[in-house]
Amino acid sequence: MTGRKIGVVVCECGGNISDYVDTEKVRAAIAQEGDVVSSHVQMFACSDAAQQDAIREIREKKLDGIVVCSCSPKLHTATFRAMAERAGLNPYEYTQVNIREQDSWAHTHDREGATEKAIELARAGVAKTALSEPLVRRRVETLPQAVVVGAGIAGLRAAVALSDLGVSVHLVEKATAPGGQVARWGSLFPNDKVGRGLVDELLNEVRRRENIQLYLSTELVEKSGRLGAFDVTLRTATGAVIPLKVGAIVVATGFDPYAPSTGEFGYGLDGVVTLPEFKELLAAHPARLTYRGRDVRTVAYVYCVGSRETAPGSPRTYCSRYCCSATSHIATVVNGLDPSVHQFHLFRDIRTYGKYEALYEKALRGGSVYLRYSEESPPTVTEENGGLVVKVRDQLLAGEEVEIRPDLVVLVTGMVPRANDPLVHALKLPVGQDGFFREVHVKLRPVETVLDGVFIVGASQGPKNVAESVASSLAGVAKTGALLLKGYVDLDPLVARVEPNLCAWCDECTKACPYGAIDRVRQGETEVAEVNGVLCKGEGACVPACPKEAISLLGYSNAQISSMIDALVKEAT
Amino acid sequence: MTAPATSVGRGPRVLVFSTNAISDMGIDLAGSSHLDYPSGVEVIPVPCSSGINPRWILHAIRAGFDGVFIAADGPECSYLSDCVARTGHVVDQAQELLRQNGLDPSRVKTSAICSVCSEPFVSHMRQFTKALAGLASVPGTPSAVAAGAA
Numbered sequence: 075m076t077g078r079k080i081g082v083v084v085c086e087c088g089g090n091i092s093d094y095v096d097t098e099k100v101r102a103a104i105a106q107e108g109d110v111v112s113s114h115v116q117m118f119a120c121s122d123a124a125q126q127d128a129i130r131e132i133r134e135k136k137l138d139g140i141v142v143c144s145c146s147p148k149l150h151t152a153t154f155r156a157m158a159e160r161a162g163l164n165p166y167e168y169t170q171v172n173i174r175e176q177d178s179w180a181h182t183h184d185r186e187g188a189t190e191k192a193i194e195l196a197r198a199g200v201a202k203t204a205l206s207e208p209l210v211r212r213r214v215e216t217l218p219q220a221v222v223v224g225a226g227i228a229g230l231r232a233a234v235a236l237s238d239l240g241v242s243v244h245l246v247e248k249a250t251a252p253g254g255q256v257a258r259w260g261s262l263f264p265n266d267k268v269g270r271g272l273v274d275e276l277l278n279e280v281r282r283r284e285n286i287q288l289y290l291s292t293e294l295v296e297k298s299g300r301l302g303a304f305d306v307t308l309r310t311a312t313g314a315v316i317p318l319k320v321g322a323i324v325v326a327t328g329f330d331p332y333a334p335s336t337g338e339f340g341y342g343l344d345g346v347v348t349l350p351e352f353k354e355l356l357a358a359h360p361a362r363l364t365y366r367g368r369d370v371r372t373v374a375y376v377y378c379v380g381s382r383e384t385a386p387g388s389p390r391t392y393c394s395r396y397c398c399s400a401t402s403h404i405a406t407v408v409n410g411l412d413p414s415v416h417q418f419h420l421f422r423d424i425r426t427y428g429k430y431e432a433l434y435e436k437a438l439r440g441g442s443v444y445l446r447y448s449e450e451s452p453p454t455v456t457e458e459n460g461g462l463v464v465k466v467r468d469q470l471l472a473g474e475e476v477e478i479r480p481d482l483v484v485l486v487t488g489m490v491p492r493a494n495d496p497l498v499h500a501l502k503l504p505v506g507q508d509g510f511f512r513e514v515h516v517k518l519r520p521v522e523t524v525l526d527g528v529f530i531v532g533a534s535q536g537p538k539n540v541a542e543s544v545a546s547s548l549a550g551v552a553k554t555g556a557l558l559l560k561g562y563v564d565l566d567p568l569v570a571r572v573e574p575n576l577c578a579w580c581d582e583c584t585k586a587c588p589y590g591a592i593d594r595v596r597q598g599e600t601e602v603a604e605v606n607g608v609l610c611k612g613e614g615a616c617v618p619a620c621p622k623e624a625i626s627l628l629g630y631s632n633a634q635i636s637s638m639i640d641a642l643v644k645e646a647t
Numbered sequence: 648m649t650a651p652a653t654s655v656g657r658g659p660r661v662l663v664f665s666t667n668a669i670s671d672m673g674i675d676l677a678g679s680s681h682l683d684y685p686s687g688v689e690v691i692p693v694p695c696s697s698g699i700n701p702r703w704i705l706h707a708i709r710a711g712f713d714g715v716f717i718a719a720d721g722p723e724c725s726y727l728s729d730c731v732a733r734t735g736h737v738v739d740q741a742q743e744l745l746r747q748n749g750l751d752p753s754r755v756k757t758s759a760i761c762s763v764c765s766e767p768f769v770s771h772m773r774q775f776t777k778a779l780a781g782l783a784s785v786p787g788t789p790s791a792v793a794a795g796a797a
Contacts, residue, residue, distance in 0.1 A: 146671075146672075146675045147667075147671075147692070148671075148672065148675065172675070172690075174678070175674070175675035175676075175677075175678035175679055176674060176675065176678055176690055177678070177686075178678075179678035179679060179681055180677060180678035180681075180682070180683065180684060180686075181683060181684075181686040182681055182683065183683060184657075184683075184686050187657045187685075187686030187687075188686055190657065190686070191657070191686045191687075191689060194689060195689060198689075198691070504725060504726075504728060505728065506722075507722050512725060513725075514668065514725045515668065515669070515725070515762065523725070524725040524726050568694075588726075588727055611726055612694055613694050613695035613697060613698055613726035613727065614693065614694055614695055614697065614698020614699075615695070615697045615698055615726070615727060615733060616698075617698045617699075617700050618697075618698065618699065618700050618701060618736075618737050618740065623700070623702070627693075627694065627698060630693055630694070630698070632700060632702075632703070635691065635693075635700070635703050636703065636706055638691055639662065639691075639703065639706055639707045639710050639712070640710055642662070642689050642691075642712075643660065643710045643711035643712060643788075
């Protein structure tokens with residue numbers, strides 16, 4: 075017993091829990107725990123009525139901790155923390171115990187076992203809460219200014235949308251001109267808008283706005299400070315240094331087109347080009363399809379060049395997503411120019427997902443011929459008597475070899491991550507196995523990084539078409555606006571903490587911390603480690619490094635985890 | 648609908664350390680998909696597997712767990728690009744601690760469990776509990792005492 079006054083709510087979840095767990099038995103068992111002074115079963119603990127009951131109980135019995143045994147903490151941690159706050163209880167003295175996803179639903183054929191497990195999990199929740207302490211979120215000011223890195227389609231759109239929200243934008247572009255890849259492209263799917271035109275529309279908007287500053291031939295080279303008030307340094311091509319203070323950073327550095335090596339599907343031969351090169355060719359000659367002054371009567375497209383590689387150790391195992399639709403669209407553009415041009419598509423799988431399927435159908439109706447090759451037997455591109463020869467084993471013809479003599483071979487190349495090492499280093503950006511920047515969660519937090527206040531948008535995060543890049547860009551804007559416009563942010567207090575009396579300053583924790591969040595400070599005659607709560611990400615890499623167990627995470631202290639383990643194995647009474 | 652009251656046996660006791668952001672969701676998904684695994688498997692979620700103190704693992708085995716499984720984020724970890732190596736180091740340290748204390752180091756296992764890795768998780772639990780069932784009880788723990796009494 076610790077002398078705490080803890081309340082426990084056991085949720086039936088309308089049968090989702092109580093059909094498989096004897097909730098009343100759980101309540102009765104947990105009521106026997108020394109620190110538990112209140113215990114109830116609720117049909118739905120998250121309902122307004124049940125929350126009101128809990129708030130009344132907290133106030134009347136002056137509870138200093140509450141445990142809710144219900145569903146996954148992913149669903150209702152915020153709900154019950156808010157409930158605790160409304161009752162006047164510190165939200166970090168609330169613990170959610172998962173007896174649904176990790177108990178009742180996982181042991182549907184073992185009511186007795188699931189009930190015993192629920193009791194043990196509830197005891198562990200009580201043990202953790204008994205050692206909890208009131209924590210205060212640290213409130214810091216946020217500046218309504220952002221730096222957007224990259225002035226391609228995603229960066230330009232982000233800058234305009236942030237400006238609309240009232241956030242001042244410093245738009246930084248490494249190249250001499252804005253627009254990125256899209257500015258070089260002609261007609262784009264799905265509605266035949268011209269890339270240059272899209273970029274110019276956005277550039278006009280950027281130039282009209284007083285709260286957007288565009289920097290060309292400039293790079294972001296340094297970042298320090300904290301979420302809401304970063305100190306950022308820009309450096310121009312002439313070496314001039316520009317210091318900025320911004321609340322958030324939006325990274326929209328885009329992608330590089332895959333560059334085939336010489337000889338890869340004939341690349342380097344006269345008449346073999348990549349998809350971006352073909353797009354530029356069409357944009358430059360919109361009236362007649364010619365290549366180096368020669369009329370093009372037959373085109374062969376080879377798909378999946380630099381994508382979906384399966385060789386061991388290949389970094390490009392991913393699908394680049396946009397290329398199937400882009401190539402089907404290009405085929406319709408060529409067909410519009412001259413319907414008599416023969417077009418052969420050598421593909422592995424066609425992935426014109428969603429509404430882009432219509433492009434594939436349109437290309438087919440326009441006379442495009444699709445030949446499916448297998449990964450084991452890719453097409454070959456060679457030169458014979460001054461002309462190109464493409465050979466492919468068509469899967470629909472039972473592997474029969476088909477020979478094409480095209481005027482032009484287009485290698486449908488995918489997207490690869492940009493070489494951005496200085497930026498990665500300056501921002502300490504997380505990079506995934508594929509080399510693109512890594513989000514916290516691809517579905518749940520797709521534009522956030524583990525670095526608070528640093529967002530990744532567009533194709534810098536992974537292959538995307540223009541529409542998807544802009545959607546991602548606007549998601550980043552929404553997150554940035556939500557962060558900056560309130561004027562302040564409350565930081566999660568669940569970070570590492572040093573017990574100075576145990577610390578002997580051995581430097582192991584600073585070596586383990588990847589975020590530079592641990593400082594060496596003087597305490598009386600000795601030196602000890604101290605955690606910077608703003609920089610600490612709370613992952614705990616420092617915890618196993620400390621030989622003295624002097625450092626631990628708030629909410630996951632050595633004492634708390636040990637006492638949870640003891641509670642889990644405690645004999646049932 | 649009410650589940651059968653008869654316990655099918657909870658099997659060996661396994662403590663799983665999961666991670667809040669990724670592997671705990673994969674374990675949740677196993678339950679949401681009603682994929683059964685032994686009820687002797689219990690989870691303590693932590694922020695990142697690189698932050699697990701090896702001494703917690705020794706404590707768990709001594710206290711009565713038959714094994715400890717670290718459901719790591721693997722290369723998906725959003726905190727650390729070298730999380731796999733760091734977690735591997737935690738496991739190595741824990742196994743060394745077990746050896747020093749006369750305990751079988753195979754009582755600790757780890758694998759990356761992603762947010763949709765429900766089936767791999769269940770498969771790991773079935774294999775791990777089966778392997779643990781073949782080991783002798785840890786002396787002094789409740790299961791050893793019970794086995795002695797039987």
